[in-house]
Amino acid sequence: MKTLTHDAKLNLIVLDMAGTTVADGGLVEQAFSDAAGRLGVEPGSADHAEKLDYVRATMGESKISVFRHLFGGESRAQQANTAFEEAYGRLVDSGLIAPVPGAREAIERLRGEGRTVVLSTGFARTTQDAILRALGWQGLADLTLCPADAGGRGRPYPDMVLAAFLRTGAVDSVQKVAVAGDTLYDMLSGVRAGAGVVAGVLTGAHDKDQLTRSGATHVIGSVAELPDLIARAEA
Known part of the structure; x- marks a missing residue:
């Protein structure tokens, strides 16, 4: 110590x-699923499960860094990050945090x-x-x-x-x-x-x-x- x-x-x-x-209350995972769907990742697919596991493992890391790893090129990473932030913002505005x-x-x-x-x-x-x-x-x-x-x-x-x-x-x-x-x-x-x-x-x-x-x-x-x-x- x-x-x-x-x-x-x-x-x-x-x-x-x-x-x-x-x-x-798990809003990060909900927002990620929403964002991934907008980028063509099918809910329930092996690809979705693998990406969600990575999101869970990297909680606390800068979100844009996570999306660069998951979606490759900068353009897709920025698209995913924007979709994620929009989804998370909607969930926050719904009163689901404390x-x-x-x-x-x-x-x-x-x-x-x-x-x-x-x-x-x-x-x-x-x-x-x-x-x-x-x-x-x-x-x-x-x-x-x-x-x-x-x-x-x-x-x-x-x-x-x-x-x-x-x-x-x-x-x-x-x-x-x-x-x-x-x-x-x-x-x-x-x-x-x-x-x-x-x-x-x-x-x-x-x-x-x-x-x-x-x-x-x-x-x-x-x-x-x-x-x-x-x-x-x-x-």
């Missing part, structure tokens, strides 16, 4: 959205302690904004980031964490950053950014073993436990 230096206050917290702070229990309270507590909180996602900005509107979370965090805000590279690259570090100016060292997410891609992103705490949560796609193998410094039941974890890490 990584040990922080005595003065390393964790004053920048970078949180994933879907699966970590937001429960979307906060992970205790997530809002955890964010409010962290900010109340003087920490800067950033919400990050592998979705496009339009979808991220739709989720925030649906939850009434506009202004809940200090900053929200999607891959386009970090030069286009999402997880497992460290770019969004580093963009949060640079844009907020909240801390003077990446060791004073805490990252939390539900997927191995969140863990890899945090580790590659040099974050002092990389916390896996068990409310989303990947289990404790997957999170730990990918570099989690801590694994907790949910983001609701994060403020206490940070307090302990600083003690």
